[in-house]
Amino acid sequence: MRWKSDRYSGWGRALVAEGDLARPERISSLKDLPPTPAIGARRSYGDACLNSDGRAIDMTRLDRIISFDPETGRAEVEAGMPIGELARLFAPRGWIPAVMPGTGFATVGGCIAMDVHGKNHHNAGSFGAHVTAIRMIHAGKAKTVTPKNNPGLFRATLGGLGQTGLILSATLQLAPCPGLSMKVRESRAGDLDEHLALLEASQAPYTVGWLDATARGATLGRGIVEEADHSLDPAPKEGRSKSVPVDAPRFTLSKPVVKAFNARYFARIPESGRTRVRSIADFFFPLDRVQDWNKLYGKRGFHQFQCVLPHSETATLRGMVQTIAESGLASPLAVLKRLGPERAGLMSFPMEGVTLAVDFPNRDKATALIRDLGQRTAAAGGRVYLAKDSLADGDMIRAMYPDHAKWVETARKADPDRQLETDLVRRLNLRSA
Amino acid sequence: MQETWIILGATSSMARALSRKLAEDGHAVFLAGRDMDDLRRQAADCTARGASLAEAVKFDARAPESFAPILDRLADQEGMLNAAVFVGSMPDQADIDADPALVDGTITDSFTGPARFLQMLAPLMEQRGGGTVVGVGSVAGDRGRLGNYVYGSAKAGFHTYLSGLRNRLTRAGGHVVTVKPGFTDTAMTWGIEGMFLVAPPEKVAADILRAVEKKKNVIYTPFFWRYIMTIIRSIPEPIFKKLSI
Numbered sequence: 282m283r284w285k286s287d288r289y290s291g292w293g294r295a296l297v298a299e300g301d302l303a304r305p306e307r308i309s310s311l312k313d314l315p316p317t318p319a320i321g322a323r324r325s326y327g328d329a330c331l332n333s334d335g336r337a338i339d340m341t342r343l344d345r346i347i348s349f350d351p352e353t354g355r356a357e358v359e360a361g362m363p364i365g366e367l368a369r370l371f372a373p374r375g376w377i378p379a380v381m382p383g384t385g386f387a388t389v390g391g392c393i394a395m396d397v398h399g400k401n402h403h404n405a406g407s408f409g410a411h412v413t414a415i416r417m418i419h420a421g422k423a424k425t426v427t428p429k430n431n432p433g434l435f436r437a438t439l440g441g442l443g444q445t446g447l448i449l450s451a452t453l454q455l456a457p458c459p460g461l462s463m464k465v466r467e468s469r470a471g472d473l474d475e476h477l478a479l480l481e482a483s484q485a486p487y488t489v490g491w492l493d494a495t496a497r498g499a500t501l502g503r504g505i506v507e508e509a510d511h512s513l514d515p516a517p518k519e520g521r522s523k524s525v526p527v528d529a530p531r532f533t534l535s536k537p538v539v540k541a542f543n544a545r546y547f548a549r550i551p552e553s554g555r556t557r558v559r560s561i562a563d564f565f566f567p568l569d570r571v572q573d574w575n576k577l578y579g580k581r582g583f584h585q586f587q588c589v590l591p592h593s594e595t596a597t598l599r600g601m602v603q604t605i606a607e608s609g610l611a612s613p614l615a616v617l618k619r620l621g622p623e624r625a626g627l628m629s630f631p632m633e634g635v636t637l638a639v640d641f642p643n644r645d646k647a648t649a650l651i652r653d654l655g656q657r658t659a660a661a662g663g664r665v666y667l668a669k670d671s672l673a674d675g676d677m678i679r680a681m682y683p684d685h686a687k688w689v690e691t692a693r694k695a696d697p698d699r700q701l702e703t704d705l706v707r708r709l710n711l712r713s714a
Numbered sequence: 715m716q717e718t719w720i721i722l723g724a725t726s727s728m729a730r731a732l733s734r735k736l737a738e739d740g741h742a743v744f745l746a747g748r749d750m751d752d753l754r755r756q757a758a759d760c761t762a763r764g765a766s767l768a769e770a771v772k773f774d775a776r777a778p779e780s781f782a783p784i785l786d787r788l789a790d791q792e793g794m795l796n797a798a799v800f801v802g803s804m805p806d807q808a809d810i811d812a813d814p815a816l817v818d819g820t821i822t823d824s825f826t827g828p829a830r831f832l833q834m835l836a837p838l839m840e841q842r843g844g845g846t847v848v849g850v851g852s853v854a855g856d857r858g859r860l861g862n863y864v865y866g867s868a869k870a871g872f873h874t875y876l877s878g879l880r881n882r883l884t885r886a887g888g889h890v891v892t893v894k895p896g897f898t899d900t901a902m903t904w905g906i907e908g909m910f911l912v913a914p915p916e917k918v919a920a921d922i923l924r925a926v927e928k929k930k931n932v933i934y935t936p937f938f939w940r941y942i943m944t945i946i947r948s949i950p951e952p953i954f955k956k957l958s959i
């Protein structure tokens with residue numbers, strides 16, 4: 282396997298690694314390889330997908346379907362398979378990944394390593410809940426791990442940041458997909474209370490709130506709640522995907538621009554709400570239509586802060602939204618979502634409550650703000666999402682993840698010499714109890 | 715209409731991209747190469763994507779005895795037969811300089827092996843009155859250069875062969891597309907210095923299918939390589955021989 286010296290980063294582009302990357306195209310190339318961290322499409326924002334001054338294996342070319350049973354909706358796919366490809370290929374045959382993150386470019390291996398959640402977490406649980414088997418190289422041997430034959434390793438691998446071994450392929454139980462489109466109901470939420478009430482009351486399988494993180498005063502926390510279900514209506518034609526060719530200048534996402542954009546985005550939806558039919562890709566992966574949209578933040582990149590707070594911590598959430606709005610640093614990308622209690626892995630992010638995600642350009646003020654938000658999350662008994670993090674403190678993170686010690690033990694057995702560590706794992710010292 | 719495609723050198727990433735698109739259109743694909751384990755995985759992928767038939771078959775450009783069984787399998791299929799040839803090998807020119815015997819293998823893999831196979835397939839295509847051959851050459855075949863002139867000359871030979879085969883098959887209702895890819899993002903180019911404007915294999919595959927549909931004769935992919943190569947071909951030999959590009 283040839284190694285390429287490269288500078289690479291996660292989706293946020295604020296943290297950069299220099300190291301050697303290989304990109305095998307055949308599973309057999311992985312034989313006799315010393316333990317090496319694997320990376321996917323690098324859609325995690327911070328440094329979870331980086332290994333500075335070391336090696337990493339880019340799995341994106343190991344992206345084949347190994348088997349698919351149209352009767353049961355079970356599919357085994359290689360780790361590099363993008364989740365959006367599965368939706369594109371199987372939706373016409375009545376099946377769709379049961380949980381899909383906000384980008385279709387994320388790979389199945391990455392979705393497992395982060396135990397990602399989707400717009401349906403409150404009733405479908407996290408990605409790992411629909412994984413029935415993982416084929417991985419564990420402690421030097423290729424093996425198939427299931428919840429039955431090795432529950433400890435299985436749970437440590439879901440959300441396990443790649444620290445328990447190299448994921449080769451996984452078997453997924455897909456969910457029935459009755460049609461090729463989504464019926465989406467969009468409603469205005471005038472303030473935070475209304476926003477949370479709409480999320481809480483929603484009976485739809487898929488629910489997500491867009492948050493206007495610039496709104497203050499009486500409109501603090503306002504936004505649009507989208508509720509969706511599968512539909513048999515014909516899907517509208519998808520527009521051509523566009524791309525951002527160069528790094529945008531700094532004013533692109535400056536305060537007045539974002540404020541004006543958000544006001545228009547909010548006003549688009551009539552006061553009485555509206556219902557639209559959208560394609561599956563357009564509903565689940567709206568941002569994927571703009572390739573390399575991360576360049577909009579300029580060459581310094583950006584951070585995303587994502588936390589989950591228990592339902593009882595509405596006051597904390599309100600305080601956070603207020604601080605963010607007053608800072609004038611937020612971008613249009615801000616999301617509120619309800620999460621259910623289900624978490625498939627020992628290091629999985631979800632907990633029952635409300636999750637808040639906000640993008641910030643990489644500036645000193647924003648990094649200070651994100652650190653502050655992290656501390657408030659910790660104090661409120663919440664949790665910060667490792668797929669997005671690039672700034673948190675290790676002690677704080679370890680305290681947020683109740684099964685951390687158990688996970689450390691399983692990871693230690695799998696990789697005693699810590700050869701699978703990534704920049705994120707080292708920065709947060711996650712492999713130490 | 716469902717057709718049958720034989721893909722030589724099917725483990726390459728360009729071939730993988732093409733086989734997937736053919737599979738999604740419901741065609742039958744025979745995936746030929748040496749790494750049977752990998753080809754079987756690829757066949758499973760094609761089946762899951764909707765191929766009416768996907769089968770791994772053993773093909774070694776240096777072992778002509780591997781050709782006849784494949785042709786027998788193809789003859790069993792009904793309807794139009796098509797072929798896409800991705801085989802070729804490009805050892806370092808320095809390695810060839812050190813061991814001139816490598817010339818033979820390079821030329822067999824990149825030219826005479828696939829040419830012999832196509833020569834055996836042509837009568838079958840003529841009998842059925844159509845079908846398309848996609849021959850993947852290289853921009854390296856447009857002019858001999860210091861860096862890879864053995865590989866380049868093999869591809870130049872293959873281009874000329876394809877041109878002649880086009881002449882022949884056109885008379886029987888068939889067609890031949892010569893494809894000259896520039897730098898493509900494959901295992902072959904991964905980590906090699908001096909790569910620029912590298913195209914993803916899916917883009918090359920899409921260009922190939924468009925060329926098949928429009929019955930193009932010779933395509934460069936991505937298209938701008940046609941202009942780059944026009945410039946390179948137009949450099950007078952007295953100057954060119956002193957350049958190292």
